[in-house]
Amino acid sequence: MTERGYRIGRAMTARAGRTYYLAAGLLPADRRRGVYALYGFARMADDIVDRSPQAPAAQVAALDALAAGLTAALDGESLPDPSLTADQWALLRSLAATVERFGIDPATFGAFLRSMRMDVPGTAEFRSRYRSFAELHDYTYGSAAVIGLQMLPILGVPPGGSGGVSYDDVAGGAALLGEAFQLTNFLRDVAEDLDRDRIYLPADHLAAFGVDEEVLRADVHRGRPGRALRAALRHLIAINRDQYRRTAPAIAALPGRTRPAIAAAARSYADILTEIERSDYDVLSRRAVVPTRRRVVHAARALLPAG
Numbered sequence: 332m333t334e335r336g337y338r339i340g341r342a343m344t345a346r347a348g349r350t351y352y353l354a355a356g357l358l359p360a361d362r363r364r365g366v367y368a369l370y371g372f373a374r375m376a377d378d379i380v381d382r383s384p385q386a387p388a389a390q391v392a393a394l395d396a397l398a399a400g401l402t403a404a405l406d407g408e409s410l411p412d413p414s415l416t417a418d419q420w421a422l423l424r425s426l427a428a429t430v431e432r433f434g435i436d437p438a439t440f441g442a443f444l445r446s447m448r449m450d451v452p453g454t455a456e457f458r459s460r461y462r463s464f465a466e467l468h469d470y471t472y473g474s475a476a477v478i479g480l481q482m483l484p485i486l487g488v489p490p491g492g493s494g495g496v497s498y499d500d501v502a503g504g505a506a507l508l509g510e511a512f513q514l515t516n517f518l519r520d521v522a523e524d525l526d527r528d529r530i531y532l533p534a535d536h537l538a539a540f541g542v543d544e545e546v547l548r549a550d551v552h553r554g555r556p557g558r559a560l561r562a563a564l565r566h567l568i569a570i571n572r573d574q575y576r577r578t579a580p581a582i583a584a585l586p587g588r589t590r591p592a593i594a595a596a597a598r599s600y601a602d603i604l605t606e607i608e609r610s611d612y613d614v615l616s617r618r619a620v621v622p623t624r625r626r627v628v629h630a631a632r633a634l635l636p637a638g
Contacts, residue, residue: 336425504581
């Protein structure tokens, strides 16, 4: 069952997380499987929220079933909820094995599922607009930062730190990298998110360039960004690039056997910003995608010795 779960996670990563799948291939095999389990779980929850045709109440019930299933798997119990499919249970079993193998903090999964509920109308946590980066952080901590923290044991970062950098500083960089990935997604997926009635870009930063929800909806309806939205995106890309820059010391401090995977993922994801710029900030009629060949180049360069 556990092996089946790892295979399911691998297939989900290959299908929906191409950058992560390529980067994970640079990891030792046992650690690579842990990434597949983590990604598979995150993808499974995200699919419930974003791709399920179910009503919000059913989405919440499905998230609750995942939470109960993970608790049961961690405790070595049998399938707790008949609504979970055999594939979901297998993936949860592989995730529980990963948590035990690497000593991942189980509380991080509760934080992740809380952020997933923030996307579901009718929940106590629901939120679809964010006035500032401080408000947005309440969401991205669970949706992205904790995934960086979950990765640290898989990457082999010891409690005392790594590469002359304290554990807290490496963990801070890992959390920030997760949030940088998330902001890149928000910048790329403006139209898709608005179609789900969500605006993740902070309202105060948009307003500084004359963009409010009416302007944003008009641009989406027209299918191309106006001057104000392009200026706002340019500004937010600069913030996003600074996030990636500030993660560099933590990435450099990772153990040599796992550092290339994270370096490659960071370079490939940051390159999405370049693609947005090359399209003249058109995130409304096309999806910015980094060509596979360039992602392979990033992976190859990450394997080169530093200096």
